[in-house]
Amino acid sequence: RVEGSAEQSDTLLIQALRAKASTVRWQAIAVIGVSSGVVYVVVLLISWRAWRAFRRQRLSLEAGESRYRDLFDNASELIQSVRPDGGFIFVNKAWTETLLYSHDELKSFKIFDIVHQDSVEQFQTVFQGIISGGPSEKIVFQLVAKNGDLVDVEGDVSCRFEDGEPVSARGIFRDVTQRNRAEKALETAKESARSVAEVSAAIDEVGRLAGTSPRMEDVYGPLVEKILAIVGADSLCLTVVDEDGSSFIVLHGSGAAWPVEGREPGAKLPLQGSATAQILETSAGFHVELRDNEETATKYPALLPLREAGNRSYIGVPLMSSGRTFGALHLLSQTPNGLSENDLPLAQRVADQIAGAISQDRLFKRHQATTAALSQSTERYRQMAELATDVVFTTDARGVFTYVNPVAPKLSGFSEDEILGRHFTEFVRPDWREKVRQFYVGHLRGRTPETLLEFPIITKSGDVKWMALRVRLVAEGGATRGFQALARDITERKQSEERLQKSEDRFRSVVEQAIDGFLVVDRSGVVIDVNRWFSDNLRYTRDEMLGKSMAEFIAEFKTERLTQVWARASHASQSESFTIEDTMLRKDGSEFPVEVGVGLMEVEGGQCLFGLVRDVTERKQSEHELRQAKAQVEQAGLARREFLANISREIRIPVSGIIGMTDLIMETDLTPQQREYVGMVGKSAGSLLNVIFDVLDSSNLEAGKLDLDRTPFDVRDCVSDALRMSAFKVHERGLELVQYVDERVPATLLGDPVRLRQIIVNLVGNAAKFTEQGEVLVSVGLEPHAGESQDGGPQEGEAVKIHISVRDTGIGIAPEAQQAISESFAEADGKGGGSGLGLSLCAQLVGLMRGDIWLESEVGAGSTFHFTAEFGHVTDFENAVESGPVSGLQGVLVLLVDDNQTNLNNLSQVVAGWGMEPILATNAEQAIESLRRHATDDRDVSLA
Missing domain, CATH: 3.30.565.10 (Histidine kinase-like ATPase, C-terminal domain)
Structure with a gap:
């Protein structure tokens, strides 16, 4: 069984073979080596006794190695062994648990890959020294864990040699990260304690400048460099949220590693996805180590661009005023762990003092802006009042004029001096004064913010003018100070309304005298208005119909039908109407048919349906009689068609016999005169037969039966x-x-x-x-x-x-x-x-x-x-x-001869459509001449 990869160049032990000679037992060991694609096989023969001794020695070594491995794995130090090229040979359990790399992952790494970049040069110098034969050395450096954390280690490194060549570099290290951080925190605390007086003095200076300087740069400018030095940050930025809530403004930026927020004062940037937005979401300060790992990308996505710019530590604290976060203070360090949780209180204290200074500055500027805006508003109001086409005036709480614009004298005929100091009701027409006075007394008591009233006034010349007056109540400190009013001359509108009213009265008179009924209903079918026609025809009085549903006056009234009529009227244009038919009920219960022209009309309550109703009893009777007459005509037409069909059949039989017999007679020996007479008989019979067929077809067409x-x-x-x-x-x-x-x-x-x-x-x-x-x-x-x-x-x-x-x-x-x-x-x-x-x-x-x-x-x-x-x-x-050229005929010359020019043109178009080239001739002489002419041109005419 082969253990390992066949592509490795290491020597592999694959199996043990036993060989037996005549008197000695031998052990064969086959060793395979692979290098550059070539397989090397070496077979060693040793005696069986020597082999057993070798096996005992190997098992003893393996047992010892196992004991040492257990010892290394249980050690608290980080123990590693690497090849001269830096590749890992062995790491203990404490090493993998601290740096989080697995043994499989380390196969693709070298020791230099996990040494922090700031320590690589130092580590390489020490490493080269020991593998070159130098003594073991103590070293302090930083390793980078798999999650991006920096691990401070210190320890000894040495190298093992065989036959004068370095085999492995061994290192035993202690993790001193927590110790270093505690020492740094202690040092930071001492430094912070030493800087309290200096920071307090700087913050007091911020407060003093905030009340005297209109420029915020003068307030926080001197403080920035001092904050960077005390906190140990490389970059600082102050941002505040803009009034639109979707962007922020950079107040101050210092340092070169601030790529996202911008460093130009006054820069306005989108809020979404920014570091400022991250602060606003939490409304609390926080510290983050900017590591290249999934946790940073998930929890702090807005800070990733800061890491790409080379920053490694970040502190962000909110700027708050009256419990509301309106900005942020950002601090950055390009050194890992350059900023820590211990720096948060100092950063927040600085942020609070800066927030107070900004708030005081904003309040000062807001007061200046309000004062300027009020002055500008007052001036604009006066200019607008002077240029207005309507009357603009103010009164005190009693209703006495305190200001009028130039339109008031022009409209009333009174001078400004004649108006000011007088009560506004003195200009109201006498019959309206009490009504106007009561109206505004109620307005004053009810403290209504704004009212509108129309009333007539008397001008200096005695003319009557109608005014539409809109009045606003002016209150201050809970007390009424007066009124502001805008008055518009609506005399022409009132005159138009009066003319319209007269026109409506005339229209009402015409409607009442109309020969047709006039009806208005609302959306629910309730009668709003009717004319006298309904009293004459339905026997109801006008008062009896008003407010009643149309269901009482329409036979078989259905709500669905009313809904359909409304829908159709709504889709029609305003000037368009349509006609429906219905049946109305008289007061005595009798019915009669009506035709109603329906449309939409505007009334004070909104849109309504109007109907022009006509009694169509006589027309319906006439239509009934017409339908009966039409049925009689159709019946007569049917009888005529049946007659024509029967008579044509009776005629066709003898005529067909005549035609057949004339054809037979024409085949016999006849004199020329007889043949002429018989031919005339046959033609006449054929003509008669065609007439019969035409008559039948025409009759069927007329009846729509064809x-x-x-x-x-x-x-x-x-x-x-x-x-x-x-x-x-x-x-x-x-x-x-x-x-x-x-x-x-x-x-x-x-x-x-x-x-x-x-x-x-x-x-x-x-x-x-x-x-x-x-x-x-x-x-x-x-x-x-x-x-x-x-x-x-x-x-x-x-x-x-x-x-x-x-x-x-x-x-x-x-x-x-x-x-x-x-x-x-x-x-x-x-x-x-x-x-x-x-x-x-x-x-x-x-x-x-x-x-x-x-x-x-x-x-x-x-x-x-x-x-x-x-x-x-x-x-x-x-x-x-098929149309178009025919295969094999394209370009073939063809001679066409015909004394009829029409036939010649038709044939020419046909053969040209086949791709042939026609030559036209109207007689034999032209045809022969064309044949001779084309023969001399070496182009024979293939077809004639």
Whole structure:
């Protein structure tokens, strides 16, 4: 079993092997050494007898070592043994208990790591001397315990040598920390006793200066250096809490190791987290040794920056006045244990004397400030009174004027001399004098601090002016000294109030004569006011209704409904009202319906609900009759639809037979004249059948019975199907039918393809009827929409609105006829032989699709019917048509030849969308010339 680490270079004893030869018993000892990653094995062979002697000797040595170890562990001295490099070999129990390090922790330390920095140089000199062969020496130095405490030790150190080389340095030390502290305390006490007279004299000087000098620096400046010398501190700082309670002010700072509080007099710093705040929390002085340990960080976090600045001892004592802590005196020492608990009484005595000096200084300055402020306040009061726009005056306790500002003479017409010395009630209108006098006698007896009264006065010219007077009682020493008053001219306001009162009287007269009822209720539904309408209609008098709940006048009254009405009125604007319907009760118990316009209005008690009530009995009767008439009309419409459905079915059967028979006749041998007649019969029958279908669809649309399907479909296939259905009629008239679908139109839409196809077929058929030559062009594009993406197409999930136009090159439509078609979608004239129902049906279907339909036309230039329709946008990967360049076709030259310019332009856009380069020609000569020209350019036309 290997004991220790395989990485150590020490020799390890791993096991004992027994070997037996022919006549001698041998003991084999295998020794393994590891150094620089190389393993060395040495095997020693000794005789068994020699081995037994070796074992007895080793056991004896181990027993002796155990006895010595027990002796060392029970010793009170600190005993240690270290290697020449300073690494620990052995420490006794007293050593670990004093310095608090465990044996495992010491494996990573050297003796120099725990010697205090002030003793390192001395210790290293002694240590080097003894391991170099010098004699053992006595040494006194300081060790640093694990918790940061300094331990004073003294003792002897010596070195053990083997073969002339140092093996270990041994030390036996005594802990003299308590002895040194007692000696220092005794010395401090003696020094303090010697300095009592000097400190007392300095403090008396503080008291003398505090009463004569306006500068606090003169008070505590001479004292600071003396305090530092007596107490043994390196730094001192005086701080006081600012009036705002969240910061403190530095009065004085001395010493270089004061990094946090600042040392500039007058510096204002945050209180939270400072050493001053720590003193305020305890309101008692305390001493702290600033050690780098968890206890200091937990109990005194505000003092940690002081330790980082190199300080090791701290004393803080409060500055107190009348039992209230208003600041702190801070003392610091950069020497461990430089300050102690014994220094606290002296520091507190100094702090008390300084606190008294500061308090006297503050009192002196406060008195000066109060006197100055009173003088400034009096002057400001006089200036403000002179500049005020209202009357400002004072009287004595009897009510006789002692001061008036310049506004009083201007307002009253009396001079200042005519006012002063007279009683203020002499200027009050005679019918109000007794009332005003009684009011202020009660004010004086009741010692009310402030009162307000409005009353009229008589000016020197005899005019009446209304005054709003606010009066304050002036008391001193418990006795009334007079009054201070502010009077404002409110004549215009009183006149406005009088006009308002007259207006309200007129309004009341109008309300009383109104043909509708006027009602005001409070928040709980109690009637505040009503007009005469209620007496005429409910048979109650006004007095019978006032103060009663609306529950007595409303049938099936519910509090919840009143709450809802209040909430709705509160959310409406002040000028906005709304209407509700209710049923009112007459005094005889009969009921009648009413319509009430409800709103909010302001009254003296706050907000109230008002209602304009109208009897709607006759209107309700008319509405009932109207509903009955509407029901009769709907019944008639239903009968008409049923009739149309039945008659159309009866007509469709024979018409379908006629169409079938004409188709069969057309397949037989007919003369040209017969074929013409039969063809006309077939066309007429087909037209009749289309009219029947249009009539049925129009009837269903009118009744709201026609619903649109909502299924995915390919818009290109839908348009193509519609054109194939119309192709025969168009080509029969010798016209070209052209289709163009914008590539931005989505491949798959969600809607009703059957009705979309029906609209297109109707419009194409209508265009073909009025076109003698040329073409019919059906274009499908995307209507601009807020939901379009950056590439111009719609976003997934957005509604898509497509724009379809049907353009012909026919005769066109005059403007007056366009207006007629736009209004009724009837035929412009009878040349087409249609009924006009197709256009009407298209308009209704477009409306169901949330679109619009309109016409653009010019006589002789053709017509264009436009309509828009809204569909859902879905992604159908199976049916979606890929847009954009097609692989393998990019850059390929293609020759397009067509004598129809519209077809040529449409084809050009299609192939360009595939990435091809189109060459356009309208006849054979242009096509051949284009082929020859591109052949000479070494760019062959791949497709024509």
